[in-house]
Amino acid sequence: MLLHAICNELGANLFDISPQNIYETYREKEGIKMLMHLCSKVGKALQPTVIFIGDCEKLFKKKLKPEEKQVIRNFSIIII
Numbered sequence: 001m002l003l004h005a006i007c008n009e010l011g012a013n014l015f016d017i018s019p020q021n022i023y024e025t026y027r028e029k030e031g032i033k034m035l036m037h038l039c040s041k042v043g044k045a046l047q048p049t050v051i052f053i054g055d056c057e058k059l060f061k062k063k064l065k066p067e068e069k070q071v072i073r074n075f076s077i078i079i080i
Contacts, residue, residue, distance in 0.1 A: 003050070003052060006050070007050050010050075011048065012048040012049055012050050013042075013043070013046050013048070013049045013050070014050050014052060015039045015042075015043065015050070015051045015052065016052045017035060017036075017039060017052070018052070018053060018054030018055060019054075019055060020054070020055070022035060039051055
């Protein structure tokens, strides 16, 4: 909610690229790379822009639930 309020106040575009949102569409490394490239390119063109990556702290967690492991593993290839 706070994120949406900030974007509304600033008139900013919001790109929510949380692993849960992009898991079904972008599963391979090249797809995630292209998504990050497009977000940065469109973000520069349509300023101001907020790029939100939810649950990014799970990339650095030692113990994960089995269902979280697959989603985070695919996403962490590009981020780390």
